[in-house]
Amino acid sequence: MTYLLTAAQMTAIEQAAIAQGAVTGSALMLRAGRAVVDAVMAQWPELAAAGGQPPDPRDISTRKMGRRALVLCGAGNNGGDGYVVAQILHAAGWHVDVLAWAGRGAGAGAGIGAEAPDARAQELLWRAMGPVQPLDVAALQRSAGADLCVDAVFGTGLSRPVAGELAAILACLAEMALPRLVAVDLPSGLSADRGLALGQVPRAALTVTFDSPKLGHYLAEGPEYCGCLVVADIGLAPYRDAVLRAGPVPAVTLVDALPPDLIRACAKGQGHKYTHGHALVLAGGSGQGGAARLAARAALRVGAGAVTIACPPDAIAENAAQLDAIMLREVADAAALRAVLQDKRITALCLGPGFGLDARAAAMLGLALAATRPGPAQESGPESGPESGPARLVLDADALTLLARDKALFAALHGQCLLTPHDGEFARLFPDLAEAGLSRVAAVRAAAQRAGCILLRKGPDTVIADPLGGCTLHGAVYARRAPWLATAGAGDVLAGIITGLLARGFAPSQAAVTAAWLHAESALHFGPGLIAEDLPEQLPAIFRKLGL
């Protein structure tokens, strides 16, 4: 399992390891610096050929020999990692220029640049090998042309927007657009917890972080600035779980691969069609049926045994002309829906895609929120047992707008509901949380708690949270980058995949995680030119690839 850590969690893990006498801060810094150099050499093997004897960096003639690196160091431990990188490259025969920000100290050129004790120790070790020049715009501009630039100005310790001369320095570095810029831990100026640029952030070609990725590597603008992301093991894994377990809220986990239990759950056992659930997708009036049909097709492809579209009388002809395996029921109003729901084989409902915003839609949403279904133990057959609970509902698109408009509907949400807002819908539903300056993770957690159900906020950084604070992130970024997912109807397909999984018996949180992964995987499998209709058609090949 991959965790996405906050800066505070990373520090707590590091401190726990140090407190137990397992390692020193200085040793961790050496491991971090070594990891950066290893990742650089793996990323650009041509640099590994530099070799040679360590040159005297004070001798300008040696600059013509071998490779040149420019290392930019801040006053904290991120800068300390930079001094370690400088030492290793120097020992490997590189010519290394170090520019350091003096922090609140006397001035990097004059004396000590680093303030953090471990970083200061590394700075002194470096000074035995070569000089430290003050980091300013002019020095930066003079140093253009190095084979490699190491950004070790700020890491997880960035605590506020970058201003003044430092802002000018980072802006200059960003403008230089160096092809081999490696960011130590984080591109300087990127917030570790939120993925927001706190100033102009130089875009790295490679970012090397330690132990676990941080939230900022995956949220918001983070991936744009990080380039390739390498996560280096620096020996903290044995302390991580205990620290995270002791935290006030569960740590955020990254869904970069579908966990084995969810892959197994996707497999279909023997049985008849109703063994695998029956999904009901509620559609709107004539001419509005495309979104519901996309959702229904996705629900069927993901393995629901049966899928029915329920639509008003005027939309029957349109839908009938376009459906084969998907069944069709005329449902004029809430009373008709009540009658349809007498069929206890219906195990999940989808409301929202093309649903409409009129009184009929609002009444049907109210009815669906109050509907009950047989308990999980009875779901394999039409005969309901005595146990029953609220029906599993996916609420998307128009259903979210109806919830935002009507407090009574919102108050009827329950633990078997799953809301799938995009950013605009999220802001309509939770205007205070959207504007509170919270991180995406904090906002979605608070929203899930308020709604009392699973919340999936869609985007390249899809965040899924439950009311107890459990939180996962699916990033359609880095190796899973799928920009062609931004296409009309893709959200309807996601709602349909979730509905199909709920109908099959997945718990809401499992359905959300599985669907987010399958949805992005479908886009990756199809590739450029994708339209929403293509998404459900990739599922068979993906299931085969998963070994089902």
Ligand SMILES: NC(=O)C1=CN([C@@H]2O[C@H](COP(=O)(O)OP(=O)(O)OC[C@H]3O[C@@H](n4cnc5c(N)ncnc54)[C@H](OP(=O)(O)O)[C@@H]3O)[C@@H](O)[C@H]2O)[C@@H](O)CC1
């Ligand atoms: N945790 C681990 O396991 C390991 C961590 N390691 C490394 O340590 C790094 C974290 O080190 P860190 O905590 O010293 O923070 P870092 O990013 O160097 O910055 C702190 C300095 O920046 C300053 N400052 C902040 N914001 C500012 C602003 N806007 N404008 C101006 N100044 C600002 C702040 O000053 P202050 O806020 O006190 O005024 C302070 O001087 C981490 O990213 C990783 O590389 C590895 O060595 C080994 C394992």
Ligand SMILES: [K+]
């Ligand atoms: K950095």
